[in-house]
Amino acid sequence: MTYKKVEITKEGYEKILSKNPLIYNKEIKKIPKEITPGELVKVYFKNTFCGVGYINPKSKITIRILSFEDVQVNEDFIKEKIEKAFDKRKELLKITNAIRLIHAEADGLPGLIVDYYDGYLSLQINTYGMERLRENILKSLIDIIKPKGIIEKSDEKAREKEGLQTEKKVLFGEVLEKILIFEYDVKFLVSLQESQKTGFYLDQRANRKLTSEYVKEGFKVLDLFCNAGGFGIHGGKKGAEFIKFVDISSFALSQVEENARLNNLKNYEIVKDDVFDFLKKEKDKYDLIILDPPPFAKSKNEKHDALRGFKYLILNSLKLLNQNGYLAIFSCSQNITLEDLINTTYDSLKDTKNMAEFALFFTQDKDHPYILNIPTSFYLKGLMIRKV
16 A cells, blocks of 8 residues: 655654654644545655654644554554553453553554453544554454453544544443453452443552552541542552542442442442532541542643642642641643642642651553653653651
8 A cells, every 4th residue: 555655844853763653733844635634644754764654634643653664554563563562461460350451652553542341342542543443453452352342432522623423332242231340359340331431540550559558457548539439449458447438420429339339348438529629628637648630731721720729639638637647649631740749749738837758659550651752651640648
């Protein structure tokens, strides 16, 4: 197959030299007029070949490189990428039956996310280029993974930006209403039909375990933005005396109730409330507080307000934290840096006249790889402090 030629600027070429596969519209010198969204192209800087990728002139990230080698992107190419990604993650299946199988450009398949839940696959095809490769992707997944079923959970907003419509449905086999998964010694029920995103926040797996290691007998735990209750339930399994779960979503809290029963938790409370409002009213004190909010800063323009939100959350959580208690703070916004979190925590300590000792840094689990050449692949960061 013959691919059309697209020329990039010097800035784009410098990105290619650093093996960053995401080329923005301002880094493109010339696009042929007859190019269609999602079309496979060859990328050049002057007369130097740079890579093969797909293009969408309507998207801010206009070209996504699939290979820095001169290859044909076909079923064999897709199959090789998926096999490599699966092989890299097999070790995790000793401690869990739920993993991220494909993590977009971090696995060389930008625009594609696939999660594995006990033999079922949850799929996101979020770009025009991946949409045009859909048939090859599905066939490769079926051949390699041999899943019981595949459900599509593509991101509506991402696809809308690409000029695509979204249909959430079962694409292959059947998908149970609820799937039982485990991580370490903790069990969860996942509803792929109803849940947000691809089903469950698998990127926090290791962090749920790490925070629970600090739980001592008699601890009271506050799990804010608790979603399905992962952090609090891990704490309960480690012997916490009491756990309070807070979230605004009725569906999330119904999952908490199921998961708490599944793990034989006895002493807990579930609160349906906006966390910001909850913190204004709460009087109880805790030994471990988890702050894991949704992404506050989806763009650089939202960063200032996001950090104000974080300061409010951290400052008010410190007021509820017992002396020698632990506060775990997370951000899943790539526009919020670890330094931003540290500085905001410092400002909150100063305003509340508290001191804290650093305990731990957090990042995304290993099935959500951070590729150093792709700065945007590092999105989840956090720290834990002890109030002293």
